[in-house]
Amino acid sequence: MNTYTRIYEVVRQIPRGKVTTYGRVAELAEMYGKARVVGYALYKVDTNSDIPWHRVVNAKGEISYSPLRQGMDYVQRNLLEDEGIEFTREGKINLRQYEWISELPTLS
DNA sequence: GTAATGACCCGTC
DNA sequence: GGACGGGCCATTA
Numbered sequence: 001m002n003t004y005t006r007i008y009e010v011v012r013q014i015p016r017g018k019v020t021t022y023g024r025v026a027e028l029a030e031m032y033g034k035a036r037v038v039g040y041a042l043y044k045v046d047t048n049s050d051i052p053w054h055r056v057v058n059a060k061g062e063i064s065y066s067p068l069r070q071g072m073d074y075v076q077r078n079l080l081e082d083e084g085i086e087f088t089r090e091g092k093i094n095l096r097q098y099e100w101i102s103e104l105p106t107l108s
Numbered sequence: 109g110t111a112a113t114g115a116c117c118c119g120t121c
Numbered sequence: 122g123g124a125c126g127g128g129c130c131a132t133t134a
Contacts, residue, residue, distance in 0.1 A: 003130090003131075004131095021116090021117090022115075022117080023117060023118090026116090026117090031130085032129095033117080033118095033129050034116095034129060034130050035117055035130095036114065036115095036116050036117085036129065036130065036131080037114095037116095037129090037131055037132090038115085038116075039114070039115040039116055040114065040115080040116095040130090041115095041131090042115055043114080043132095044132090053115085056115080058115075058116065058117085059116075059117060059118090063115090064115035064116080065115070066115050067114095067115085068115090069115090
């Protein structure tokens, strides 16, 4: 279970108004290449949990909808918009601007 | 115990 | 520039 705990810790550290990708979370959790597990971990997370699961998006910068939450997809978008994140007309997020870089080098 | 699935990512055509 | 396939690991049936 420590595996999931790592992921939760990382996701919990995402500042407000920023988003990150599954791959980044996996890397921060020291599990590069296991992005799938990250998605699985968030899958188990409950909507009313203290984990900002809505700040985690896929590498394309789009929101990952869960079949479990179909119908509530707009909720995630609303939460992100409330944090100041803008969406394109395609429903995508500009990762270049809102991607959380944590402590990784940005090489400008 | 085996087999299949999944909120994904990356390299290649 | 977009589309396709393979692969990573843990959980569930």
